[in-house]
Amino acid sequence: xxxxxxxxxxxxxxxxxxxxxxxxxxxxxxxxxxxxxxxxxxxxxxxxxxxxxxxxxxxxxxxxxxxxxxxxxxxxxxxxxxxxxxxxxxxxxxxxxxxxxxxxxxxxxxxxxxxxxxxxxxxxxxxxxxxxxxxxxxxxxxxxx
Amino acid sequence: xxxxxxxxxxxxxxxxxxxxxxxxxxxxxxxxxxxxxxxxxxxxxxxxxxxxxxxxxxxxxxxxxxxxxxxxxxxxxxxxxxxxxxxxxxxxxxxxxxxxxxxxxxxxxxxxxxxxxxxxxxxxxxxxxxxxxxxxxxxxxxxxx
DNA sequence: CCTTGAGCTAAAGTTGGCTTCAAGTTGCAG
DNA sequence: CTGCAACTTGAAGCCAACTTTAGCTCAAGG
Numbered sequence: 001x002x003x004x005x006x007x008x009x010x011x012x013x014x015x016x017x018x019x020x021x022x023x024x025x026x027x028x029x030x031x032x033x034x035x036x037x038x039x040x041x042x043x044x045x046x047x048x049x050x051x052x053x054x055x056x057x058x059x060x061x062x063x064x065x066x067x068x069x070x071x072x073x074x075x076x077x078x079x080x081x082x083x084x085x086x087x088x089x090x091x092x093x094x095x096x097x098x099x100x101x102x103x104x105x106x107x108x109x110x111x112x113x114x115x116x117x118x119x120x121x122x123x124x125x126x127x128x129x130x131x132x133x134x135x136x137x138x139x140x141x142x143x144x145x
Numbered sequence: 146x147x148x149x150x151x152x153x154x155x156x157x158x159x160x161x162x163x164x165x166x167x168x169x170x171x172x173x174x175x176x177x178x179x180x181x182x183x184x185x186x187x188x189x190x191x192x193x194x195x196x197x198x199x200x201x202x203x204x205x206x207x208x209x210x211x212x213x214x215x216x217x218x219x220x221x222x223x224x225x226x227x228x229x230x231x232x233x234x235x236x237x238x239x240x241x242x243x244x245x246x247x248x249x250x251x252x253x254x255x256x257x258x259x260x261x262x263x264x265x266x267x268x269x270x271x272x273x274x275x276x277x278x279x280x281x282x283x284x285x286x287x288x289x290x
Numbered sequence: 291c292c293t294t295g296a297g298c299t300a301a302a303g304t305t306g307g308c309t310t311c312a313a314g315t316t317g318c319a320g
Numbered sequence: 321c322t323g324c325a326a327c328t329t330g331a332a333g334c335c336a337a338c339t340t341t342a343g344c345t346c347a348a349g350g
Contacts, residue, residue: 008296018297019339027337037346039297052250059247060205063337095251099244102204105197106240153326163327164309172307182316184327208307 004033004041014050021050029053029067059098149178149186159195166195174198174212204243 011018024030025040030049032040049070056066069091147154156163169175170185175194177185194215201211214236 023338055246055250058205059243060203092251095247098204099247099251101200102240102244102247105200106237106244168308184316
């Protein structure tokens with residue numbers, strides 16, 4: 001087992017293009033040591049970091065947000081329990097929010113299968129079984145942020 | 146209660162800019178009737194469509210995918226039960242996939258709180274409690290698509 | 291030593307998802 | 321019937337997230 005990975009190896013293992021890995025580094029999401037000849041050598045842990053980045057991206061979180069999360073954790077000073085508890089809590093909320101959103105979306109679709117109706121358009125999009133009234137001045141669809 | 150909405154009204158109700166609504170229409174995600182003077186009038190159901198679009202976007206689904214979903218449902222011919230069951234199933238899988246991803250991410254974070262460790266970097270990113278072996282030629286992180 | 295594939299950088303190009311701009315038209319209140 | 325906010329279009333501009341290109345250097349096998 002090797003101690004460190006070349007960019008090509010990290011790319012192959014993670015499924016992320018080398019150009020993207022270099023880009024992540026420029027953006028401050030990843031770091032690498034350099035050989036005498038100026039080539040990148042990644043610690044094995046970076047593989048995890050890449051996975052974390054890609055998973056987060058896939059659920060609609062921006063690189064900037066990911067960077068902040070990755071960055072505000074392992075500071076120069078050892079992070080206090082409060083530091084990471086707070087951050088973790090922050091992300092937890094964002095994730096819970098997205099999970100809720102997804103579940104609602106999925107259940108709307110499921111509802112349509114369950115109820116046996118034939119028009120998704122009418123069923124989901126025009127008249128789902130939710131609380132939001134179409135009428136009235138204050139009516140608004142639930143939209144975080 | 147009005148029969149149809151102007152673009153400004155739809156924008157206000159949905160929280161989506163008029164320019165974005167016009168863009169969605171050009172991309173085939175939304176449709177509108179026109180007045181004699183060529184102004185858009187949206188059926189009330191479009192509000193739901195907009196909500197569906199935004200929610201889907203927020204969880205990382207592209208407009209193109211959303212368009213396909215919205216489009217392949219209410220065809221010229223009345224969609225058969227098989228049509229929409231199949232499509233609904235397709236989306237259900239995508240959504241389930243994303244929910245799993247999010248849950249895993251969240252639980253990794255939660256695990257860190259639970260275990261009382263102080264370094265998220267070591268805990269989540271380098272050594273989470275999952276099945277993927279770092280070593281070995283076949284090792285790969287779970288990454289759909 | 292020489293070749294060749296992998297890596298390096300900086301800069302330019304691409305795609306998706308919009309917003310802004312310019313210049314003109316519509317529709318409702320007074 | 322007039323005025324003004326709200327609407328119209330097409331084209332250009334913008335930002336994020338990359339990829340591609342050009343021109344170079346590095347590293348390992350024959």
